[in-house]
Amino acid sequence: MGDLSLNIPLDLRTPGQYIEIDASRAVGGLPIPDRRILLMGQRLATGTVAAEVPTMITRAAQAETYFGRGSMLARMGAALFAGPGQYREVWAVALEDGAGGVAATWTVTVSTVSTGPGTLALWVAGTRLAVAVDTGQAVATTATALAAAINGQSDLPVTASAAAGVVTVTARHKGEVGNGIDLRIGYAVGEALPAGLTVVVAAGVSGTGNPSVTDALAAIAGEPFYTLVMPWTDATNLAALESELDSRWGPLEQRTGHGFAAVSGTHAALIALGDARNSPHLSLLGTAGSPSLPAEAAAAWAGVCEYYGSIDPARPLQSLALPGFLAPAVEQRFSRTERDLLLHHGISTVIYGADGVAYLERVITTYQGTPGGVADTALLDLETKWTADYIRYAVRARIATRFPRHKLADDGTRFGPGQAIATPRLIRAELIALFRDLEEAGLVEDAAGFAEGLQVVRSGSDPNRVNALLPPNLVNQFRVFAAAVQFRL
Numbered sequence: 021m022g023d024l025s026l027n028i029p030l031d032l033r034t035p036g037q038y039i040e041i042d043a044s045r046a047v048g049g050l051p052i053p054d055r056r057i058l059l060m061g062q063r064l065a066t067g068t069v070a071a072e073v074p075t076m077i078t079r080a081a082q083a084e085t086y087f088g089r090g091s092m093l094a095r096m097g098a099a100l101f102a103g104p105g106q107y108r109e110v111w112a113v114a115l116e117d118g119a120g121g122v123a124a125t126w127t128v129t130v131s132t133v134s135t136g137p138g139t140l141a142l143w144v145a146g147t148r149l150a151v152a153v154d155t156g157q158a159v160a161t162t163a164t165a166l167a168a169a170i171n172g173q174s175d176l177p178v179t180a181s182a183a184a185g186v187v188t189v190t191a192r193h194k195g196e197v198g199n200g201i202d203l204r205i206g207y208a209v210g211e212a213l214p215a216g217l218t219v220v221v222a223a224g225v226s227g228t229g230n231p232s233v234t235d236a237l238a239a240i241a242g243e244p245f246y247t248l249v250m251p252w253t254d255a256t257n258l259a260a261l262e263s264e265l266d267s268r269w270g271p272l273e274q275r276t277g278h279g280f281a282a283v284s285g286t287h288a289a290l291i292a293l294g295d296a297r298n299s300p301h302l303s304l305l306g307t308a309g310s311p312s313l314p315a316e317a318a319a320a321w322a323g324v325c326e327y328y329g330s331i332d333p334a335r336p337l338q339s340l341a342l343p344g345f346l347a348p349a350v351e352q353r354f355s356r357t358e359r360d361l362l363l364h365h366g367i368s369t370v371i372y373g374a375d376g377v378a379y380l381e382r383v384i385t386t387y388q389g390t391p392g393g394v395a396d397t398a399l400l401d402l403e404t405k406w407t408a409d410y411i412r413y414a415v416r417a418r419i420a421t422r423f424p425r426h427k428l429a430d431d432g433t434r435f436g437p438g439q440a441i442a443t444p445r446l447i448r449a450e451l452i453a454l455f456r457d458l459e460e461a462g463l464v465e466d467a468a469g470f471a472e473g474l475q476v477v478r479s480g481s482d483p484n485r486v487n488a489l490l491p492p493n494l495v496n497q498f499r500v501f502a503a504a505v506q507f508r509l
Contacts, residue, residue, distance in 0.1 A: 050457055051417035053410065055246035055330045056109045059096050059319060060236045062193045062251075063114035064088025072239040074113045079106075087114050090175050090192055092251060092315060095145075098175075099316035100249075103343035105323015108330065111245065113236045121194030121229030126178075126203050128187040130162045131218045138214025142166060143207045144189075145177050146311040146346050153214045159185035162217070177201055177313065191227055197251050198227035200284055200314045207311055207346070233257040237264045242275075244268075247326040250281040251315035253304070258297060265301035274416070276409040278385075278402070280322035282307065282314040287358050294366030297386035300399035304386060306367035309348030317345050325383060325402065333406035334463050336497040342370060342378040382499070407463055407494050415490065418454045423447070428484060447486055448476040455492065466493045 028038045058074075067088035069075050077083050083097030093114050100110065128142070133156055140151040140162070149169040153162055163182040170180035170189065178201060180189045191198030203221050206212065213219060230252040237260070250261055261279045268275040282305040283293060290306040297304070305321050307314070324340050347353070354362065359369040359381060366386035370378045387399045399405050426442040435441050452471045459467040470492055479485035 045422075047421075050414055050461055053246075053413050054244065055326065056111060056244070057100070057105060057247045057249070057322065057326055058240065058245040059083075059093060059100065059110065059112040059249045060233060060251065061087070061093035061096050061112070061114060061249075061315065062091065062117055062195070062197075062231060063093055064091040064192060067091060067093075067114065069114060071114050071116045072235055074111050074240050074243065076109070076111050078110070083112065084175070087112065090177060092177065092193055092197065094175070095177060095313065095316050096249065096251065096319040099344055100319040100323040103320050103323045104327035105320070108247075108323070108326055113239045115231040115235055117194040118229040118231040121231075122225060122227055123194045124191045124198035124201065124227030125224035126189040126201075127222050127224050128163070128166055128180075128189060128203070129220045129222070130159045130166070130185045130187075131220065132216055133157065133159060134162075134214040135216030136214055138212075138217070140166070140213060140217065140219065141206050141208070141211045142169065143202070143204045143311050144170060144173075145201050145203075145313045145316075146344075147173065147176060148207070149173065153217060162219075163187050178203075188224070194227065195230040195252070196227050196254055197230060197315060202284075202311045202313070204311065230254055230257060232260070234260050234264075237261070244275045245277055246330075247322050248277055248279045249315075249319050249322045250279045250302075251318065253281050253283050253293070253314075255296065258302065262297070262299040262302055266299065269301060274412065276413075277301065278303065278405070280318050280325065281305070282318040282321060284308055284310060284314050287354060287362070290362055290367050291365045294362065294386060294388075297366055298388050300385045300387040300405055302386050303383055303402055304367050306354075306362050306369065307348070308354065309352030311346045312344070317342070320344050321380075324380065329402070329406050332462070333410045334403055334495050334497070336403060336499070337380050337383045338497075338499070340380045342380060345370070345378040347372045347376040347378055401497065403497055404494060410463065411458065411490075411492055411494075414454060414458065415451070418450060419447070422450050428478070428486065430478060442486070444476045444478055444486055447488070448474060451476065451488070451490065458492070463495055464492045465495050469493060 027040050063071060067086055069086040075086055077097055080098040080101040084094040087093035093112055134153050137155050138153055140153050142149045151165045151169050163185045166187045167180040167182035177192050178189050180187050191201055205219050205221060233252060265277045265279060268277050279302045284307050320343055325337055328337060353372060362369055363382055363384060366388050368383050369381040371381045372378055383402045384400050385402055389395045423442045426440045429441050429443055431443050431445045455467050455470045458464045473491035475489040477487055479487050
């Protein structure tokens with residue numbers, strides 16, 4: 021009769037009672053993966069954490085200390101921690117401004133004297149600055165007050181100076197990301213300039229020269245991060261992120277990661293951006309006219325998706341609120357037809373409630389077709405990819421825990437109880453049991469069909485290897501309800 025113990029030697033001669041504790045089957049059910057969020061962005065010299073040093077952050081104030089108040093990463097951290105993303109494990113890695121980069125600028129020109137008192141509301145990246153204006157106040161005085169209001173908010177992504185009635189506003193960071201900073205006079209309902217006052221906001225120098233995301237990716241090396249927030253949306257950086265995540269996703273590394281970025285632009289520009297991408301590892305949120313900074317929208321969006329995706333990767337993300345994202349004016353919002361077109365060109369969409377709250381409409385990847393150019397929707401929806409990822413993780417965990425140090429034999433081999441031996445039939449039974457658990461969890465359907473199509477065979481070229489073909493039928497998302505009302509009189 022075989023021996024049940026795996027760790028007590030058979031030739032032990034010292035008397036005693038030796039009892040092994042085996043925890044290999046103590047934990048049942050489905051495994052819980054390690055899912056972490058990574059924020060990537062630029063730091064300021066006032067930050068205490070150097071560039072390219074991955075650092076865990078647990079609250080928004082830490083991001084300010086680590087990367088500098090008003091820095092890109094500090095504001096992204098604040099956006100993420102304002103929503104459910106705060107309940108996930110969050111890390112950040114900072115980069116310095118790109119060498120040779122140029123900071124974006126704007127001008128705010130005060131050209132007339134007010135004829136009545138009032139409040140001038142200047143909005144910068146979604147933050148409202150209120151400046152009191154007296155009757156007959158000099159143009160230069162108003163401009164100086166505007167600059168002081170901007171510089172008085174140290175968490176803004178810009179600084180300002182005033183001269184001869186003109187306020188020059190400069191992004192704190194160099195790079196193209198600065199071009200997404202929104203400056204406007206008035207946003208809330210009812211805001212108006214004081215009587216007689218004329219103030220014009222105009223774009224100045226365009227920001228150029230983003231840092232390279234490859235430096236941030238090199239800093240995390242082999243570390244697994246499930247959700248990566250990407251502030252740089254130029255073609256070079258997007259391609260670098262896609263390539264890195266694709267290599268991580270392969271069968272040898274199996275370190276799932278998904279990138280989230282947001283872009284504000286015209287409908288045509290967003291279509292062009294989506295058409296230039298084709299990756300199941302990247303999602304782009306397309307908006308227009310919002311005062312919110314795209315990098316901050318990306319952080320908030322990623323936090324919402326990661327939080328709810330970790331609870332149930334297959335449940336639709338539609339209708340979830342996007343905290344902190346300010347809605348554009350009604351006339352600037354994309355119509356249903358325009359949003360549908362965006363979803364056919366790799367761009368995720370949001371809709372807005374009557375109260376101005378933004379809600380996720382559909383979260384898709386930029387994957388649109390095979391490398392050969394054939395249209396393909398297999399990895400269109402993020403929920404599909406994340407469900408497939410989880411199934412792979414669950415299979416790996418089940419096989420690793422059930423057969424950790426097992427020998428391998430053919431089906432039909434006669435061995436005693438307690439022998440650590442795996443056979444294709446035993447492995448097959450374990451996989452079928454796992455998929456029943458997955459079906460009960462609402463991640464797959466038709467477990468019977470899975471069992472029928474499942475193939476588990478011993479390799480003909482490597483006697484230490486088992487090959488398996490797993491045909492799961494992933495559960496789908498309830499997206500559309502279509503009906504006809506056929507009435508009679």
